[in-house]
Amino acid sequence: MLSLEGIGHVFGMERVIDRVSLRVAPGESVCLVGPSGCGKTTLLRIAAGLVEPTEGRVNDGFRRSAMVFQEGRLLPWRRLLDNIALGLKAMGVPRRERLVRARALAAELGLADRHDHFPHELSGGMQQRVALARALAVEADCLLLDEPFSALDVGMRSEAQALLLDLLARRGIAALMVTHDLTEALRLGHRVVVLSPAPGRIVHEERVTRPFAERDTAFLFEAAGALLRHPAVAESFLFQSREVTA
Numbered sequence: 274m275l276s277l278e279g280i281g282h283v284f285g286m287e288r289v290i291d292r293v294s295l296r297v298a299p300g301e302s303v304c305l306v307g308p309s310g311c312g313k314t315t316l317l318r319i320a321a322g323l324v325e326p327t328e329g330r331v332n333d334g335f336r337r338s339a340m341v342f343q344e345g346r347l348l349p350w351r352r353l354l355d356n357i358a359l360g361l362k363a364m365g366v367p368r369r370e371r372l373v374r375a376r377a378l379a380a381e382l383g384l385a386d387r388h389d390h391f392p393h394e395l396s397g398g399m400q401q402r403v404a405l406a407r408a409l410a411v412e413a414d415c416l417l418l419d420e421p422f423s424a425l426d427v428g429m430r431s432e433a434q435a436l437l438l439d440l441l442a443r444r445g446i447a448a449l450m451v452t453h454d455l456t457e458a459l460r461l462g463h464r465v466v467v468l469s470p471a472p473g474r475i476v477h478e479e480r481v482t483r484p485f486a487e488r489d490t491a492f493l494f495e496a497a498g499a500l501l502r503h504p505a506v507a508e509s510f511l512f513q514s515r516e517v518t519a
């Protein structure tokens with residue numbers, strides 16, 4: 274269980290997070306949505322232990338949490354297998370075993386024919402799969418994902434979402450995922466948590482009970498429409514479109 278209790282955060286004079294409490298249970302997928310600048314990334318970094326919150330506490334009871342970033346953050350000078358094995362190297366796993374595990378993951382994520390490629394020789398979708406493989410290589414049981422698919426085009430994004438759902442389900446991995454996209458959150462989350470404009474606080478939580486396999490496009494748009502009928506959710510998203518058009 275990952276538990277954030279009463280998290281508040283201030284950068285300089287600016288309050289960015291206000292009293293956020295949130296739990297992620299083993300095997301559960303929780304999506305965080307909210308307007309740009311409301312503190313989503315900061316909250317994820319706090320959950321990962323990369324930022325010390327100004328207020329509140331984080332209890333991470335998972336064996337290992339791993340972060341997956343929007344742009345993959347692969348080492349450009351390392352080939353695919355070495356990028357997958359990066360965390361294992363840091364853990365002191367011998368090279369031979371690192372490569373065995375990296376090869377198995379490359380195969381599982383459809384990258385078997387790219388072992389010797391450098392990141393710039395891979396598509397955006399492949400780079401994100403390498404980033405996911407890297408998190409799986411260290412046997413993370415909780416993934417902290419920061420808009421991992423937002424740089425992908427629509428087709429690749431849908432493929433990557435399906436792959437993530439499959440990996441989470443098969444391995445029983447928990448996920449806390451930040452996204453701008455309400456339909457993505459409704460596709461990938463057991464729960465969708467909506468944050469207000471900055472300073473981010475939770476204004477709505479939606480439990481999505483429909484099985485993942487049955488969340489087709491019609492369902493996603495209908496569910497997003499229903500969610501937007503909650504005034505606090507609409508306020509967050511209207512704020513976002515005002516920001517974009519301003």
Ligand SMILES: Nc1ncnc2c1ncn2[C@@H]1O[C@H](COP(=O)(O)OP(=O)(O)OP(=O)(O)O)[C@@H](O)[C@H]1O
Pocket residue numbers: 284285289307308309310311312313314315316453
């Ligand atoms: N290291 C930092 N130092 C100072 N201010 C920061 C720092 N990191 C983030 N901020 C500020 O905190 C606020 C929240 O940023 P954050 O990246 O957490 O928001 P976000 O909701 O993830 O935004 P987006 O959706 O645009 O990525 C912003 O005003 C940002 O400028």
